[in-house]
Amino acid sequence: MWVAVLPVMAAAGELGEPVVPSPHILVPLLLGLVAAATGLVRHRPPAPFNRGAQALLGVLMGTYLNPAALGGVAGSAVPLVAVTLATLFICQAAAWVMVRFSGVDRATATLGMIAGGSAAAVASADDLGADGRLVAFLQYLRVAMIVMSTPLLLSWILPGARQGSAGAPDADDVAPWHLVGGHDQMWGLLVLAAVVLLGVSLGRHLRLPSPAMIGPLLVSAVLTVTGVAHGFAPGGVLQTLLFTMIGLDVGLRFSRRTVWRLRRILPAALACTVAVSAVCGALAWTISALTHIPFGDTYLATTPGGINAVLATASSAHANLPLISSVQSLRLFEMTFLAPLLIRLALHHGPRDRPRTR
Template sequence: MVRTVGSWSLLAVVTVAVTVGLTLLGVPSAALFAALAVGIVLALCSLAPARVPRRAGQVAQAVLGIYIGTMVHQDSLASLGPHWPIVLAVVVGTLAISILAGALMGLRRDISPLTGALALVAGGASGLVAIARDLGGDDRVVAVVQYLRVGLVTATMPLVVLFIFRPDRSHPSAALGQTATAPWYLSIGLIAVIAVAGVTLGKLVHLPGGGLLGPMAVTVLLEVTGHDFGLSVPQALVQIGYVLIGWQAGVAFTRESLHAIGRALPLAVGLIAALTAATAGLGMLLSHVTGMTPLEGYLATSPGGVYAVLATAVETGSNVTFIVTAQVLRILVMLFAAPLVARGLVALTGRFARRRQSREITDDSKEPIAVAD
């Protein structure tokens, strides 16, 4: 008992300290990065708790699902105007490229096709990490590769914008306005109701990853119909959700799994670079069809780094509303479609997957988080 309390206390204290440091450095989703990194280090030193309680993982999924759902607004699709078909086509193209890259990664003997597909889907990193184990994938691999994608895209974006697009920064755009929000106590009540309703919906329709996608679907419905009652997820709750998801993947690491993931990182970096280049090409197509600038096309189709995209769009005087709406649409499509497509991919390669899947990574994490139980 004392050992358990001590391990949880150590995990919490170190995670908070690292989160503060990463936040000061401007790292996006710092709490999740910190929780993942600290969980890995303590697990490898045999100082971490055995696992995150299943119910805690369920609550974290629901909170993140609702938080992502609040990114959608009633006038979001209207901001795309007549260009919504090409934007949707580009998003679907991004999904197809992501799944192809994931299938290539799944050719490795130590990574299953499902894990590879989820690891390289270009959108909703925290959501995909949250539901990876529920879908039968390895959430440790998904976490490392997904946040490697976010980190690389975010880090290279300023260089791409500066040296390729050379924007005029003398006329910045206005940032997106904030709508009135409900008091925190009312939002907490709404979150609880939406979480229960969303998880129940996920059970009824057998939605993959329903613990996250069910509450997200209910939230999106409320947002687009204008019946959200000013719902706003408190940032403290979001950060707790990030921490739980990061711990869930981090504390499950072993030395063997870390070595296996390390061997896959060169391939992952190459596939992320190829994915970024391919989506930039889709951005140029979007720019040509819609008449937007090449920079706006690039920002609208960037496969990650939403906060960096928003900051760059404002600073360069780009069409912020269009770009952010396209990015949110990308995230939603990836989160809803990726589990279905990934499972389809596994069905097609099923006769090979069991033979090729390495015990080195998957055995410790194949027990699902039974969100729909």
Template sequence: MLRWTVLLAATVAVTVPLTLVGVPSAALFAALVVGIALALSSAGPAGVPRKLGVAAQGVLGVYIGTMVQQDSLGTLGGHWPVVVGVAVGTLLLSVIAGALLGLRRDVSPLTGSLALVAGGASGLVAIARELGGDDRVVAVVQYLRVGLVTASMPVVVTLIYHADKSRADAASGVPADQAPWYLSLAILVVLVIAGATVGRLIRLPGAGLLGPLALTVALEVSGFSFGLSVPMVLVQAGYMLIGWQAGLAFTRSSLRAVGRLLPAAIALIVAIGVATAGSGVLLAHLTGLTPLEGYLATSPGGVYAVLATAVETGSNVTFVIAAQVVRILLMLFAAPLMARGVVWASRRLGRDQSREITAESREPIRVAD
């Protein structure tokens, strides 16, 4: 109990200042860092209990699902094939970059691919171990991607696109009518339990996350969500559990191995960012958007920073967020299929899983058995 108390207190202490400076998913990042520190000093718990990990996945799945509004995807109009095509292109770029990262001896091709998938960072970290990847590597590289994209966005928007941030549209930030907290909580519990159960029955990989996510998206699109909103205290708790899950699994040897792959990971992240910026130019040309709106719609991460920038610059917020939602959902639902394909290809090519990192994290979170 003392170890859990120290872990919680330290995580909250790190989360608060990170939240104040606008770090995305601050609780997950803080939990990851604190979990690593306590694991390396042998002062933390042994690990996150399985049921808590599954519950955290479910809460996160519902939370991501609520991003899909009934009228948001309709704003894509006749341009949705182009948006989907750009998202698929981003996925292919991620897989290629992951395969290049997987050429290193200390990381498997599967782990490399999951680590560089450009979307749904917290969701991918949550299910990485279950899919057979190393969630420690996935967590570090995914949040490095989010951090680099988020940090570079103000510079790119100002220096390259010369955006005018005085055009903010206050009406864009007005939330839709929300259900009372107790109704949202009841719907959340039903979605998490039903989604995970159905997901297990149909053998859906990552059922704890993708089952509730799929049900929530169905409710939002059909208009029967009743104003569902996930209480932020539960979202933060879910982020912490997922961060701890990866952080507490670290050892000194695995930390050294992750450190050695960071230069290659940073180079590949930058390459993905440049390539997606090019796809943004194409999207803007085909849909009549401004170059800035094309860049924001195809940004490979930092969705909250994207939304804030779109509002501040008077951009087409509904189109931008709809395109971002398509990207995130595609990445999350394609990841399990991609994982199976990478494992199959690795076996065909005689490439085993990483012995240096992945072997210590092979025990899956059994939510799809």
């Protein structure tokens, strides 16, 4: 069924191209949300689809690490790293609010509000003593809000941000019917398959967080930075299906039953999500003023979470993908590795009471 659904959703995204920003992620997300809320679809796409999308996204992210482009923003590394650390403290403040005013336990609030590594946060919930249902709800509520708001913000409120800056790959160089970015499609697909298989195996062997994505990202980044291989990044039809899969998967997580069951924490969750996004937006403006990087680029680089959606939006807006991918990836590692430590510290200072969501 899903083999037929994805092309239909991709076609719907094409129809939205003239009027909807980042249509290949926004349109499937909205259609998936409606389908889940009305009961037309009761299950998310199979796990292999999701893992495949994560692996392809990891490869795509790794190919954005262009040494020449990154050299142009090397002088801004310190403030950008400082922003990622500041985001960590902001998210912990939001977690404290969730514990204080909505009755969510500390482990769940910490994992649910942490920005970066949504899949890793959900997957590690049980191991860290958190409620996986609430973690998924909080994480993907924020992701959905960012997916829907970021393209609209860039295109309506910040039209100048769509110009981006130098260093982003030119999507127009890839023919619509191509599957990878290079001219030799067969060779590119073979390299892509090898990078995915090696990356996923490496990620699992090293026990990396989100191994299906981070493993291929590391392998792809090494090949790109060293110049060993190129022209294997998902492009054309394959990239369209990748972004479609991402949007659809997020939309299908928000069923009417889930929202109704978790309605008690919805007001606090919405307030915290909006507050975190607003503060991160202010930090992005500050960094833009200090480094002279376009605000559109710093906003996309520092927006709290939703790396899949951010990259899709950045690609559509022709933004500085090396910068955005690098900062977002840094925070992904940072948040994922620090989450267990933060939870242990939080539990050390207070009891954990698991909320009742039924």
